[in-house]
Amino acid sequence: MDCHTNCDIRLCGSLCCRNCAVLTEEEVSELISKAKEEYALELDPKRYFREAQGEHGIYYAVKMIKGQCIFLNREKRCRVYKCRPLLCELYPVIDVNAVDERCPGIRNSRFPEELLATLKKRYANEIDERIKLEQEFRFI
Numbered sequence: 001m002d003c004h005t006n007c008d009i010r011l012c013g014s015l016c017c018r019n020c021a022v023l024t025e026e027e028v029s030e031l032i033s034k035a036k037e038e039y040a041l042e043l044d045p046k047r048y049f050r051e052a053q054g055e056h057g058i059y060y061a062v063k064m065i066k067g068q069c070i071f072l073n074r075e076k077r078c079r080v081y082k083c084r085p086l087l088c089e090l091y092p093v094i095d096v097n098a099v100d101e102r103c104p105g106i107r108n109s110r111f112p113e114e115l116l117a118t119l120k121k122r123y124a125n126e127i128d129e130r131i132k133l134e135q136e137f138r139f140i
């Protein structure tokens with residue numbers, strides 16, 4: 001999910017922001033404090049996130065309104081772009097070795113192969129880090 005600032009969203013209507021990003025508790029705290037710093041936004045966690053039971057414990061899903069992420073504005077741009085969740089940063093990479101083929105940015109070279117390869121590597125590293133975090137601090 002990532003309504004990248006220079007994407008031509010007339011082509012996709014910010015398709016990527018019609019899925020909800022899922023965050024750990026630490027990531028929610030970080031987003032809230034950065035949104036305050038960057039955009040002077042006071043985010044009430046209860047209003048913007050809902051708890052979701054994951055395999056290893058509680059996660060926080062960004063709420064959706066009418067099928068779109070709550071952080072999408074009327075112009076279909078992200079209101080917290082500079083501090084958007086990690087999953088949004090990694091989009092259109094959606095798994096260690098997969099991209100979302102529906103994203104027109106892939107076809108019109110908005111995301112060149114080298115960039116996608118870097119994002120896939122980062123995705124794999126982030127998963128390793130997340131597993132470590134979960135084992136150390138919380139859910140096991």
Ligand code: SF4
Binds near residue numbers: 021
């Ligand atoms: S947080 Fe921003 S980039 Fe991520 S899905 Fe929501 S609107 Fe899109």
Ligand code: SF4
Binds near residue numbers: 009012106110
């Ligand atoms: S081109 Fe892809 S990354 Fe950009 S806003 Fe559209 S779906 Fe999202």
